[in-house]
Each structure stands twice: as structure tokens, then as C-alpha cells.
Amino acid sequence: MKKTSIRDLVTRFSVPLMFVLICAVCAPISGLSPTYLINEIVTRMGRNAFLILSLLIPIMAGMGLNFSMTLGAMAGEIGLILVCDWQIVGIPGMILAMIISVPISALLGLFCGKVLNMAKGREMITSYIISFFINGIYQLVVLYMMGPIIPIKHGSIKLPRGYGIRNTVSLLSMRQKLDNLIPLNIAGIKIPVATFIVVFILCIVIVRFRKTKLGQDMRAVGQDMEVARDAGIDVERTRIISMILSTVFAGIGMIIYLQNMGNIATYSSHSQIGMFCIAALLVGGASVDKASIGNVFLGIILFHTMFIVAPKAGTVITGDSMIGEYFRVFVSYAVITVALIMYETGKRRAKSREGQMLAQQQEVSDED
């Protein structure tokens, strides 16, 4: 059995360790009470977990970090906008928004999967650019088609010019309805039980899914596409299904996220969500080709602790809260950059190691 050295472990978990250090330093400086901090982390865990879990399936299928999860987020937002206009409130409103978002997400996931099949090996950059492309179409739909083509009745949602949706849509009628469905308060810490149950169900689905025929196929495709193809797996179809599932889950996740927030920033809510979810997953110790449910939860705890304490710590140290704001934003991007570099370096190292071994084998066979 191969022995893992401490150096290997430190290298592998360098990002989570770095974040533990940042949080350990910043948390006492920020002066925030432990109750407040835990409350915030628990709230953010309920808010973000579903979205981040949606990233696991494409990683399993070897498609890397799904930057196009924003497509699902857009579908979720469209569902919520329509439901708001129809005045369907509370949990029924959320369920209806999910039902509306699923076919839209599935279609977008299908499109994205087909495009990514044409760009094998460059999935992440392609999915990133697709999200910009679909954002343009989303804007066309929301800004010009909602009103004249898709009926929107309420003036509180529609722009005063008569078409298009306002910058912010209030979700007051369904704000934290899922979070507060089963109220539980332990030592001043509000626990969104119902949201956690939904997240737990998704975790179970992911764990069970891995054991199904399709899940095994996805893992095989993720390990080696050519070997999987030789084994009779329809690689392209499997990859498309993984994208559809991820996009659909992202759509549902976005609805859970926005019900917690209580409003939709129509033109910007989705644009940052992919980046922050990916950063959180990477902070949890995931990599481009390997991620687990544990990484999701560790990532949320560390990334969001940093998000909460950094501005306060920045204010205490420098007297300017903006320093902390800059810090948390640049750290998010830096984490993604570091993960991508580490992935590429690892790949190159593995390739060169394989080459060296092949050369050694050839030398041995020549000597014989």
C-alpha cells in the first residue's frame, strides 16, 4: 500500500488549511460573538449547500467545475419572477417555481452538454463562456419579452415603461418560508430544519446515484473517456445527462437561495453565484477532478466564515471595511486560480511520470 507523507497531505489540503488559518486569525480580531458567527454560518449553509452540491455530478463525469451552473440559476429566477407575478406565495410558490424551472434548466443543460461534447478537454472555459452567452438571452427574455410576449401584470415587477422586469423583485411573500417551516432554535442559533432536510435528501440522492448504472458510467467516463467508450458506455450521452442534472439542481438550489435572501437582483443574482459556489467547493478541499459531499460542507464553513469575518477584521485592522471586502473577493478568485494551476501541474507531473516509467521500461526491455 502506498504511504502518504505529511508533505503530500499538506499539499493536498493546502487550500483548506490556508483558510483555517485565515479564519483562526480573523475571527478573534473581528470581535464577532461565537453565537452570531455560528448563526450566520448555519444560515449560509442552508442557503448555499444545494447550489454547491449541484457541482458534484459534472466533476464525477470528468467535466470539471461547472461554471455554467448559472444557467440553472437563471431558470430558477425566471420561475420565481413568473410565480411572483401570478401571486403564488409561500411554499406552494417555491414548488411551482421549481416545476417551472426544471424544463428550462433541462433544456439549457442539454444545450450546454452538447456544446461541451464538442469542446472536450476545454469544458471549464467553454462552460464559463456559455454562461455569458445564455446571460445575453436571459436578458433578452427578461428585459424585452416579459411584458409584451410573456404576460406580466404587476407594476411592482414590471418596469414603468411597460415591458421588462425591474432591477429588484421582492420575494417577501416567500421569504424564508422553507427555512422557517420547521422552526428550531438551539441556544440562540436558528436552525433551518426543513432546508437541511431538503439538502440531506439531495446528499442521499447523490450517494445513491453513484451506485447506479448511470452513476458508475459517469465515474468511468470521468476516469478515462476512451476506456469507457471501449467498455460500451455512450460517453456523449452520459456527459449530457450529467450536465442536465447539474443544471436542474442548480435551478432548484437558486430558488432555495433566493427564498432565504428575500429578493431577486434580476440582472446580477446569477452572475456571481457560480464563481462563489465553485470557490467554496475548492476551499473545502475539492479539486477539478475530485469532489465529495464533505468538501461541500467544509467549504461552506470555511469560505463563509472568511466572508463574514474578513470585512470586520479589515475594519479593525485598517479602519476601512472596504479592505476586507476586497480581500474576500480577491481570495475567492485566487482560490479558483490556485486550484486550476494545481490541477494542470498535477496533470503535467502525472504525464511526465508516466513518460519516465515508459522510458525506464523501454530501457529494461532493450537491455534484455
Next chain:
Amino acid sequence: MKIKKRDKATWIVRGVTLLIVIAIAVLMFIIGRGHTIYFDNKPFESAGDKIEAPYKVEVLVGGEKVARLKEGERGMVETMGQSFDMQLVITKEKNGKSSKVKVSLPIPYNMDGVVINLPAMLAGKGPEDYMTEFVPTPSSAELEDEEVVTDETEGLMDFGDE
């Protein structure tokens, strides 16, 4: 032959699933419809018929007091679904005895806001008399033109050429 049978079964399962999803969506449409109910404790006048408003009316919804209305006042509550249950505690005169009335009303689906004239309802008038649609007047903030920002990098490409 076996494959064809399996295909048929698959399509049946898909069809049934789709039908169930549509049924859930329809159900959500009905049970999740939100309404704002406004209670008016104002005198009611119609075709020479005048009904005086009681001194005080307390409105309880789901055991919780949502409004305490003196004569001429209006209260409101947000509700979900097509039927609305409330309990009214009516005091006809100052320092008088109060009485309790339980009321259950069907709410028209097409109305976002419904105004209920409590004296008319208590006097036994029909829904066409005591129930009217609330049409909100848009606030000045709502009518103000809103600049939509769709591009976060807007302005970054402006090099001041023109």
C-alpha cells in the same frame, strides 16, 4: 418483443410522472394563491340603505389578532388559498358587551386585493355588496423610471474617444 414492451412501460412511467407533476403544479396554483384582505369598519351605503359601523371590531385570523378597528378604520392581512376564515370580536357601543362571530369566505381567484366591508357583511348582505376589489394606486417611486444595469462592466470600455 421484450424490448418493445419495456419501451412502452418506460413511456407509460414518463407519461404518468409528467401528469403527476402537472397535477402538483395545478394544485400549487390553487392552494398557493396569495391575497391581501382589507377590512373596512366603515358605514355602508347602497341605494338609500345605510348600515352603521360598530364602535370596535377585532379581527382574529388563525387565533392571532391581526386588526383592531374603531369606526372608520381599515386593517389588512395577507392570506393564502381560496377560502378565508376569521373570527370577529364586535363591540357595538363604547363600554358595551362584545360578541364573537366566526366567518368563512370564498375569495375570488382573480382578485389580488379584496376589500371587505365588515358592517355590510355582518348585516347579512351578499358578497357582491360587501366585497370589492382593491385596486392599488402606484406610488411615485413605482412610476419613476428605472435605469436597468445589465452589464457590470458597463463604462469600463469607454475610453473617452467621443
